[in-house]
């Protein structure tokens with residue numbers, strides 16, 4: 035097909051135009067192109083003419099061209115459209131194409147719009163970036179032309195208000211989104227911006243269309259025209275709810291940490307020497323260091339000379355290994371006072387897991403520690419004296435035994451018991467008693483070496499441990515020193531008090547198995563020291579042990595005897611100088627099923643020590659009075675019943691009543707009851723004794739002073755005692771016939787008794803010789819084997835039926 039040639043002026047335009055021109059037929063075949071077509075796309079006209087116009091078009095746009103051609107062929111008009119042309123070198127050139135149909139030909143004009151397309155593309159890209167930025171930072175833009183008065187919101191601002199994108203509110207509506215407390219503020223700053231051009235930057239709260247509360251940062255500024263007149267307000271609105279929440283949470287955290295009672299300290303783990311970067315108020319309060327004084331320093335300024343090096347190492351190690359550490363460390367306050375710091379340290383890691391800080395939570399547990407120390411001191415020490423108690427003593431004892439064994443030394447245990455402490459306590463009061471105990475404790479401690487132990491073992495009992503003695507005998511000088519020191523006078527409120535101690539000693543050369551045994555041994559020895567007269571000491575011996583064991587066994591047996599009534603009473607006649615039996619003395623007999631007869635001399639003193647004497651005495655009194663009634667019923671002359679009264683029995687309150695009751699129960703006339711008391715009983719607490727005796731006398735009961743001559747009764751005291759009879763001890767009788775001194779004593783007693791109006795009974799008359807001699811002294815009564823041995827009731831009854839004893843006879847009365 036021949037090319038369609040442009041004609042005339044049109045040719046000029048065709049040739050010189052900056053736009054592309056071409057003519058195509060209705061099939062789309064290129065008929066002619068202008069030079070711009072050639073130069074822009076780089077084709078030679080010869081290469082293109084006669085070919086379909088699609089060869090210079092991006093294949094993607096072929097359908098566009100097809101559609102346009104079809105419409106032109108149908109005689110329709112078409113609007114300009116954009117296509118992408120392909121240059122010969124492969125470049126893409128955007129063209130805006132217009133086409134109109136002529137006769138058998140279509141005229142096509144195309145304009146290079148690549149620049150515009152590039153700008154459009156850039157704009158789209160920018161818009162997209164703007165949207166991304168807005169969406170990511172939750173920030174949107176707005177403006178308001180003052181002349182119009184309607185705010186224009188960006189998409190993001192619409193979203194912030196939960197409004198549909200594209201929504202354009204009125205100014206009132208926009209402001210109404212703010213919460214009441216924020217609303218007045220936005221109104222004020224916005225007005226100021228519009229009227230005075232003052233920029234603003236506010237953090238305020240809105241309530242969205244869907245009722246959500248959001249914090250927003252609103253920034254605004256005024257835009258002026260060339261004349262300086264404010265024509266627009268514009269700015270941004272950013273959703274800062276998340277940041278606000280975080281800030282609020284942080285503030286809460288900080289307030290919490292600040293108000294915590296525990297000290298909190300944070301150090302920077304990434305700077306040399308871990309400087310403190312934060313301390314809370316509790317830290318300041320506990321340590322006394324202000325925040326300014328602490329910041330920038332390493333925590334070790336809280337440590338001091340007494341800080342345990344092992345704890346320091348533990349701390350350092352934990353920090354080096356970047357792990358949790360818990361220590362209780364001795365720290366120092368600013369004023370130098372030490373305190374116990376219960377410290378937890380933990381590493382603080384960043385998102386990458388790197389330790390950036392260490393946080394330490396500290397607690398001042400000084401008071402708690404002191405309380406614990408006090409508790410453990412209390413658990414181990416006696417409250418009154420502050421001395422170690424039994425618990426601590428046991429530990430020290432075990433330790434002492436161990437050392438004695440290891441180093442072949444001696445350990446001595448002293449059991450110290452104060453003599454007659456109870457009466458001081460009872461009569462002078464506990465205050466005085468406490469004072470004595472405290473003073474004794476102090477004196478004992480002063481006399482001992484620092485490594486010795488003084489412990490309070492019980493009421494008035496102390497135990498001293500002397501470990502590390504080279505020789506057993508070394509203990510003696512200590513004991514003597516202690517006895518002397520304890521017995522020195524005590525002054526209580528200007529009154530002099532005296533007390534002594536008895537000390538039992540037990541030593542261990544390391545061979546003893548159970549340390550407690552040593553205390554038992556020392557206890558036994560102390561007991562012996564007491565019996566030896568007090569204010570003295572006694573060593574523990576195996577013999578002592580044997581005796582004590584025996585006593586313990588006897589005590590058990592005695593208890594059984596009381597419960598099973600293994601006792602019996604024998605009666606020994608008391609002979610009037612006329613020869614008749616004037617009375618009998620009740621003497622207890624114990625027949626033990628296995629041991630046989632146990633003499634009263636063995637078990638009565640034990641029973642007195644243990645208190646078992648009370649039930650025994652009650653039984654004796656009851657039985658003797660009953661038997662006395664029987665005897666008197668069968669006898670023509672009255673027979674007195676003499677009963678031994680033990681010291682404990684006599685001193686018990688209610689003794690008088692018990693005598694009355696027994697007399698009443700048995701029906702024995704009081705005058706036929708004679709109570710035998712020893713000198714020892716009567717010497718104790720004189721006034722009280724005299725009153726008790728007088729009460730008994732008023733009852734009509736007789737009182738005899740037993741074992742007279744063996745004690746140390748003063749004669750003037752004897753004069754005041756309301757007694758009836760003296761029983762001269764048999765120790766004076768044995769040699770009375772041959773020893774002039776014994777004879778003189780007995781004679782003197784008889785004469786004195788006569789002068790005092792007292793009856794006399796001579797005990798232990800065993801031979802006729804003794805009797806004949808004594809008879810010359812004109813004694814009132816006699817008692818002894820010469821006349822009769824103690825005998826059972828039945829034997830006595832028979833004895834009483836025998837003829838009267840002829841006291842004038844030279845022969846034994848039993849043979850009469």
Ligand SMILES: Nc1nc2c(ncn2[C@@H]2O[C@@H]3COP(=O)(O)O[C@H]4[C@@H](O)[C@H](n5cnc6c(=O)[nH]c(N)nc65)O[C@@H]4COP(=O)(O)O[C@H]3[C@H]2O)c(=O)[nH]1
Nearest residue numbers: 621622634635638654678679680798799800817818819820
């Ligand atoms: N060598 C010798 N001894 C003679 C002679 N005549 C009597 N005896 C003994 O001398 C003791 C006299 O009793 P006592 O001095 O009160 O001494 C009593 C008394 O203190 C105490 N006793 C005995 N029975 C009781 C009792 O029922 N209650 C209390 N509390 N003590 C009692 O036991 C002590 C010893 O009693 P017994 O062994 O029964 O010893 C009795 C008696 O058997 C004699 O001619 N020659």
